[in-house]
Amino acid sequence: MRVESIRLKNFRAFQNVHLRDIPSFCVLIGANGTGKSTLFSVFAFLRDAMTTNVSAALGRLGGSRGFQEVQSRGAQGPIEIELKIRADIGGPKQKLITYSLTISEDAGRPVVEREVLKYRRGSGGQPWHFLDFQRGVGDAVTNEMDSVADETQLQRETQTLKSPDILAIKGLAQFERFPAAVALGTLIENWHLSDFHISRARPEQETGYAEHLSREGENLSLVIEYLQKHHPRVFEQVLAKLADRIPGITKVESKVTEEGRVLLKFQDGSFEEPFLARYVSDGTIKMLAYLVLLLDPKPHPLLCVEEPENQLYPSLLAELAEEFRGYAVRGGQVFVSTHSPDFMNAVELEEAFWLVKRKGFTEIVRATDDAQVAAYMRDGDKLGYLWKQGLFDGADPR
Numbered sequence: 213m214r215v216e217s218i219r220l221k222n223f224r225a226f227q228n229v230h231l232r233d234i235p236s237f238c239v240l241i242g243a244n245g246t247g248k249s250t251l252f253s254v255f256a257f258l259r260d261a262m263t264t265n266v267s268a269a270l271g272r273l274g275g276s277r278g279f280q281e282v283q284s285r286g287a288q289g290p291i292e293i294e295l296k297i298r299a300d301i302g303g304p305k306q307k308l309i310t311y312s313l314t315i316s317e318d319a320g321r322p323v324v325e326r327e328v329l330k331y332r333r334g335s336g337g338q339p340w341h342f343l344d345f346q347r348g349v350g351d352a353v354t355n356e357m358d359s360v361a362d363e364t365q366l367q368r369e370t371q372t373l374k375s376p377d378i379l380a381i382k383g384l385a386q387f388e389r390f391p392a393a394v395a396l397g398t399l400i401e402n403w404h405l406s407d408f409h410i411s412r413a414r415p416e417q418e419t420g421y422a423e424h425l426s427r428e429g430e431n432l433s434l435v436i437e438y439l440q441k442h443h444p445r446v447f448e449q450v451l452a453k454l455a456d457r458i459p460g461i462t463k464v465e466s467k468v469t470e471e472g473r474v475l476l477k478f479q480d481g482s483f484e485e486p487f488l489a490r491y492v493s494d495g496t497i498k499m500l501a502y503l504v505l506l507l508d509p510k511p512h513p514l515l516c517v518e519e520p521e522n523q524l525y526p527s528l529l530a531e532l533a534e535e536f537r538g539y540a541v542r543g544g545q546v547f548v549s550t551h552s553p554d555f556m557n558a559v560e561l562e563e564a565f566w567l568v569k570r571k572g573f574t575e576i577v578r579a580t581d582d583a584q585v586a587a588y589m590r591d592g593d594k595l596g597y598l599w600k601q602g603l604f605d606g607a608d609p610r
Contacts, residue, residue: 213399222287231565257293261382294310307332324376329381354368434474512544515546557594557596
């Protein structure tokens with residue numbers, strides 16, 4: 213499953229942008245305030261809207277003014293979001309699914325102006341609409357999984373939602389007979405933003421169970437314990453890579469105390485007794501957390517990480533970039549934002565995009581579309597060096 217394009221209109225700094233041909237590993241750079249975090253917040257908004265409703269999701273993003281705060285400054289039209297995802301929903305080939313969502317305001321309350329889910333069943337022709345709702349009323353195809361040769365054979369059922377700010381996709385994604393909705397729902401519900409806080413990972417945790425690292429990493433010791441017990445080979449990989457990158461560290465283990473708390477212990481080969489996470493450097497904790505995240509036996513379908521270079525030694529960033537790329541190859545698409553030229557030196561031309569703010573709104577430039585940058589890369593140069601030289605128009609890190 214992969215997001216191939218994102219189109220945004222009147223969504224904060226993105227007055228009208230279309231990010232096309234998104235690779236499995238997508239790296240975003242740009243000056244502060246250009247909208248890197250905003251792009252990630254699109255996924256957060258959709259997940260919140262799926263969990264609750266559009267009004268609550270807008271409130272979480274924009275506070276009490278919700279719609280007005282999320283809508284681009286000075287814009288008169290609705291907020292528009294369009295995702296194109298490539299997913300396996302049955303048949304010999306993956307399908308390109310288009311999901312479009314238009315949100316407006318009526319009497320001070322957000323409403324879903326229109327919500328459409330469509331894809332082509334065959335190899336050509338126009339996509340068929342399998343879901344089409346406007347202000348809480350619309351049609352859903354009920355024989356989506358059947359062998360239908362012509363659009364006229366589709367059986368549509370009219371439904372009315374209990375509120376015009378509820379997503380129709382929210383309900384359909386729970387039923388296997390709507391495979392496109394299930395694929396989209398899986399992507400949105402399992403999207404993961406890593407906003408790791410070292411201070412949250414150091415303290416002892418109450419005993420529990422965790423398979424995946426949480427957003428802020430407070431459950432790191434629980435995930436270590438899970439990997440030790442259920443995926444020992446993966447855990448050995450984590451330890452081997454950590455020992456290779458952090459001098460002296462030979463062992464990490466998760467221990468349960470008599471009081472029922474879980475703590476992390478580190479072994480330095482120079483000392484007999486292990487020491488607790490509170491005495492380990494920030495960089496060691498950060499690298500351990502990233503290895504646990506990126507070697508996850510069950511990758512998230514979509515992973516977003518902001519500024520992974522913080523607290524890490526510059527020489528480690530090339531290997532970290534390769535770990536992100538490996539995660540994407542195993543099945544989880546990765547978006548990373550960075551301010552580090554060292555990290556960018558490990559990024560391929562087709563993986564890089566930069567954000568530029570002009571006249572108050574953000575534009576997105578694909579590195580492959582810049583002829584000069586592409587020519588330098590063909591000659592063996594690296595993106596980080598080119599960035600530092602000011603060749604990314606509008607994205608100079610200085």
